[in-house]
Amino acid sequence: MADGIRFEKVSVAYGGNTVLDSLDLTVESGEVMALLGPSGSGKTTALRAVAGFVRPASGRVLIGDRDVTDLPPHRRGIGMVVQQYALFPHLRVEDNVAFGLKAQKVAKNEIPGRVTEALEMTGMASYAKRYPRELSGGQQQRVAIARALAIRPGVLLLDEPLSALDAQLRSGMLAELARLHRELPDVSILYVTHDQVEALTLADRIAVMDKARLQDVGTPQELYRRPRTEFTASFVGNANLLPVQVGSGSVSFAGAELKVPTGDVSSGVSATLCVRPHLVGLGDGPNALTGSVAEVQWRGSTHRLYVDVDGHRLKADLRELRTPPALGDEVTVHFAPEDAVLLSAGVSADG
Amino acid sequence: MLVHSRKGKWAAWVAFLVLFLPLFALPLLVIVAASFATSWSSAFPTGFTGGHYRAATSGASLQALTTSLVTAVSASVLALLIGTWAALAAAALKKGGRRVLDALFMLPVAVPSVVVGLAVLVAFSKPPVLLNGTRWIVILAHTILVTAFAYQSVSAAIVRLDPAYEQAAASLGARPSYVLWKVKLPLLLPSLNAAAGLCFALSMGELSATMMLYPPDWLPLPVQIYSTTDRGSLFTGSAISVVLMATTLLVLLLVSRIRTKASYR
Numbered sequence: 348m349a350d351g352i353r354f355e356k357v358s359v360a361y362g363g364n365t366v367l368d369s370l371d372l373t374v375e376s377g378e379v380m381a382l383l384g385p386s387g388s389g390k391t392t393a394l395r396a397v398a399g400f401v402r403p404a405s406g407r408v409l410i411g412d413r414d415v416t417d418l419p420p421h422r423r424g425i426g427m428v429v430q431q432y433a434l435f436p437h438l439r440v441e442d443n444v445a446f447g448l449k450a451q452k453v454a455k456n457e458i459p460g461r462v463t464e465a466l467e468m469t470g471m472a473s474y475a476k477r478y479p480r481e482l483s484g485g486q487q488q489r490v491a492i493a494r495a496l497a498i499r500p501g502v503l504l505l506d507e508p509l510s511a512l513d514a515q516l517r518s519g520m521l522a523e524l525a526r527l528h529r530e531l532p533d534v535s536i537l538y539v540t541h542d543q544v545e546a547l548t549l550a551d552r553i554a555v556m557d558k559a560r561l562q563d564v565g566t567p568q569e570l571y572r573r574p575r576t577e578f579t580a581s582f583v584g585n586a587n588l589l590p591v592q593v594g595s596g597s598v599s600f601a602g603a604e605l606k607v608p609t610g611d612v613s614s615g616v617s618a619t620l621c622v623r624p625h626l627v628g629l630g631d632g633p634n635a636l637t638g639s640v641a642e643v644q645w646r647g648s649t650h651r652l653y654v655d656v657d658g659h660r661l662k663a664d665l666r667e668l669r670t671p672p673a674l675g676d677e678v679t680v681h682f683a684p685e686d687a688v689l690l691s692a693g694v695s696a697d698g
Numbered sequence: 699m700l701v702h703s704r705k706g707k708w709a710a711w712v713a714f715l716v717l718f719l720p721l722f723a724l725p726l727l728v729i730v731a732a733s734f735a736t737s738w739s740s741a742f743p744t745g746f747t748g749g750h751y752r753a754a755t756s757g758a759s760l761q762a763l764t765t766s767l768v769t770a771v772s773a774s775v776l777a778l779l780i781g782t783w784a785a786l787a788a789a790a791l792k793k794g795g796r797r798v799l800d801a802l803f804m805l806p807v808a809v810p811s812v813v814v815g816l817a818v819l820v821a822f823s824k825p826p827v828l829l830n831g832t833r834w835i836v837i838l839a840h841t842i843l844v845t846a847f848a849y850q851s852v853s854a855a856i857v858r859l860d861p862a863y864e865q866a867a868a869s870l871g872a873r874p875s876y877v878l879w880k881v882k883l884p885l886l887l888p889s890l891n892a893a894a895g896l897c898f899a900l901s902m903g904e905l906s907a908t909m910m911l912y913p914p915d916w917l918p919l920p921v922q923i924y925s926t927t928d929r930g931s932l933f934t935g936s937a938i939s940v941v942l943m944a945t946t947l948l949v950l951l952l953v954s955r956i957r958t959k960a961s962y963r
Contacts, residue, residue, distance in 0.1 A: 400865055420868035421877075427869035433862035437884045446880070447870030491866075498870055 350411035350424075350501030351376040351535050352397055357406035359392050367392045368559040369406065376411075376501075379528055379536040381546035383582065384556030393556070394504050394539045399423050410502055421450075426495030426534075430507040432487045434479035440466070440490050441475040447498035465497035466490075468527065485516045492527070505538045509545060521548050543583050547571065555579050577690055580621040587627070587661050589620040591689075598689065601657035605634045607687040619690040622682050624651070627663035632681030636661065640676045654680055726943070733937035750937035759938050762922035763945065769833075769918055770901035773840035774848075777897045778890060780841070781848025786878070789856045803849040806842050815839055815907030833916035839907045844897040851896065855889030895953040902946045 352374040359367040367389040374380040382390035395401045396408055399420035407416045415423050434443050444462045453461070466472040469489040479487055488508060495503060508524075509517045525548070528536060540546055546553050547567045555563040555570065555578065563570060563579040574580035577588055591598035595614045597606050605620070612618055629652070638656035650671050652663045663680050672678050732738060733754075736747050753759060781803075788799040806814055818839045822829035829835040863885065867877040883890075905920040912921055919942045927935035 398865070398869055400868075419874075420865070421871050421873055423869075424871070425869055427866065429862055429866065431860075431862055433860070433866040435863060435867075435881055435885075437887075446867065446872070450867070450870055450872035450876050450880075494866075494870065504869075 351378070352380075352502055352537060353407075353409040354393065354396075355407040355409065357393070357396055357403045357408060359389075359396060359401050360404045366559055367396065367403075370561055372554055372561060372564065374535050374537055376535050377533050378551045379538060379549055381538045381540060381550035381553045382556055383540060383543060383546040383553050384562075385541060385582070388556040389559040390539045390541075390556045391506060394506050394537055397423075397502070397537060398425055398427055398504055424498075424500055425502045425504055426498060426500035427504040428488070428491045428495050428506065428508045430510050432479075432484075432491045432511075434487055434490055434494070436479055438478075439475070440471065440477050440479065440482070443479065443490060444494045444497045447494065451498060461497055461499075465493040468496060468530065469493040469523070484512055485520065488512065488520065489523075492524075496527075496531070501534065503534050503536045505536060507540055508538075510540075510542070517545075521545060525549055547583070553583065555582060557582070573688055574621060574690065577619055577621075580688070580690065585624050585662065585664075587620075587622045587624060588690075589622070589659060589661075591618055591620045592616075593618050593689070601636070601659060603636055605636075605687070606684045607634070607689060608684065609689055612689055612691045616691070621688045621690055622686060624662040625649075625664040626686040627661065627665075627680050627682050629663065629665055629668075629678060629680055631679050633683055634687070635679050635681040637677060637679045640672045640674055640678055643671050643674065645671070652678070652680075654678060729936045729939050732933055733940045735933055735936075738932070750933045751941075753934045754937035754941050758917075759919075759922055759926075759934075759941070762917050762919045762938075763941065765833075765916055766902055766919040766942070767945070769837055769840055769916075770898050772837050773844055773901045774894050774897035776837075776841045777845040777848040778894055781845045781850075781893065782852050782886075782890065784845075784849050785853035785856055786882075788853055800853075803846050805846070807846045811843055811904065811907040812910065814843060815910030818842065818907070819910050830911075831913045833913065835911050835913070836908060836916055836918065839911055840901045840904055843904060843907060844900050847896050847900060848893045851889055851893040852886065855886050859885060891953060891956055895950050898949055898953070899946050902942065902949075 352372075354370045354372045357367060357370045358365060366387075370389070370393055372380075372393075382393055384390045392401060396403055397410070397415075399415065399418060403416060407414055409415065410423060410425070434440075435446065438446065441462050444465050445458050448458045448461060462475070463472060466475060469492050471486065471489045471493055474482060474486060474490070479490065482490065488511075492508070505524075509520050512520060528534070528549075538546070538549060550567060552564060552566055553570055554561055557578050563575055567583075570579055570583045574583065574586070580586040580588060589600050591600045591605070593609055593612050593614050593616050594604075596609060597604050598609065598618070598620060599605070600620065607620065636654075636656045638654040638661065640652060641655045641660060642651075642653035644651040644653075645667075648667055650665045650668045652665060652672070654661045654663060661680065733750055734746050734748065755763075784799060784803060788796045791799065809817075818835060819830060821827075822835055822838070829838060859882065863881055864877055867881045868874075872880070903920060904918075905924060908918055908921055909924070912918065919938065923935050923938050923942065926938060
């Protein structure tokens with residue numbers, strides 16, 4: 348099966364409160380699309396609209412070329428994994444995985460093979476006879492994924508699947524999910540998360556959501572290197588956002604002239620300059636700015652410096668310094684012109 | 699415990715025993731003592747005989763025990779079916795409808811059971827549905843009285859049930875009826891079991907509505923106790939009471955054994 352997902356102007360409201368506002372988004376078949384946003388941004392609502400647990404007030408949801416807007420959840424042919432696993436506590440692991448197959452009346456002699464296949468895919472084959480309560484969180488999540496995959500869905504919906512796991516397990520499961528997707532290249536995945544690392548690692552494209560609206564869509568590289576809005580810049584990775592006045596071929600910030608590509612932003616307007624902290628260097632160089640050190644954080648492999656430049660706080664992530672500057676020291680930081688992105692103010696007015 | 703000091707704990711225990719023993723345990727102990735006694739002229743019954751139990755477990759009393767068991771089991775099963783069905787239906791309703799249903803099933807609890815008995819008697823004494831004089835009118839009244847409790851405990855359990863299970867099942871392609879049988883009911887089983895025990899115990903002890911309704915050939919144990927003591931056979935009445943108590947406790951014990959096996963968490 349090769350099904351994509353298409354949202355056509357999907358709006359969802361609870362009692363007059365719009366939680367998803369006219370979402371237009373297409374997930375190509377076989378694509379991993381991450382819905383990234385803070386809580387309350389509408390990302391989970393969008394996923395639930397695909398699953399059929401919320402009914403759009405307007406708009407259509409399509410899976411493949413089927414309009415599923417009015418179909419009940421059990422006729423949509425989706426696989427779903429949620430944050431709290433929701434394994435059936437009264438069934439053994441193998442019966443949990445077989446549940447969907449039995450519910451869909453798959454031929455009886457076919458079921459054991461497909462259960463084993465799904466459990467092997469997630470590395471849980473040796474736990475088939477256990478009850479969910481006898482498994483750890485990570486194991487339960489693997490079983491939940493196996494259960495969703497056993498019915499061979501064209502579309503897999505993952506709702507914050509890793510947020511109940513600890514950091515180490517999470518990175519292991521991330522690699523596991525990436526491998527699963529390589530093994531099942533035809534399955535489209537809609538992956539809801541508030542964690543930018545998960546989104547950057549797994550997704551082919553990321554849809555950034557905020558305040559019930561889609562803010563930005565693009566590949567992880569596009570969104571990270573060329574964000575279009577302040578929200579995207581600060582939510583996908585870390586960012587220094589500096590208020591600047593645009594000149595011709597340069598911008599002025601805190602009395603200093605900075606050489607950055609201005610693109611088609613007309614001169615004379617106010618705009619925001621986005622510079623990633625890890626692209627800021629210490630010492631003199633192009634686009635040098637001088638300020639006093641307000642805070643030094645040692646993070647093992649890096650030092651983060653907070654530098655106050657004319658009242659604006661600049662973050663710089665530097666490779667571990669042998670002798671970090673003391674608080675209050677005057678330091679100079681710089682960044683290369685091509686590492687800065689100019690966000691025109693019109694876009695960021697509400698950000 | 700909220701009380702931490704050793705002295706405080708002792709004081710709490712003493713207060714508990716002084717207040718609760720005379721109120722709850724002592725009357726029951728006196729019944730047990732009376733069931734073995736031959737005379738009762740001072741503060742406590744005296745003498746010893748097992749003879750009252752012979753009377754309490756034979757003839758009319760034995761008949762009454764089976765009557766009570768059959769009535770209680772039938773009423774509990776019916777109440778569980780109706781109560782669960784109604785609770786599931788109520789959970790699917792909007793707030794207004796659910797409130798109406800809640801109130802409707804509260805009625806038999808709020809109304810005195812004598813009144814429920816009388817209402818059933820009046821309602822089913824004339825055709826087309828003539829139940830007066832049959833055992834069915836007793837079972838019906840008991841069912842009406844205990845369904846309220848079944849409904850309440852099952853709806854409380856449904857509210858606690860995580861909707862994620864139902865949604866996970868639906869996303870796997872299970873029709874609502876399949877979800878009900880394979881997921882919801884198994885997860886509700888511990889509560890259904892508890893509700894069954896409650897219904898059974900209530901029905902076993904029901905007297906006031908039964909008094910209004912029972913036909914001569916369907917005489918439950920509480921009525922037997924009442925008429926026996928009313929005739930002056932206090933000791934035999936006590937013995938029958940102990941039989942009623944023991945039977946009810948035994949069944950509740952069995953039911954709770956099944957419950958521990960059925961709970962998953």
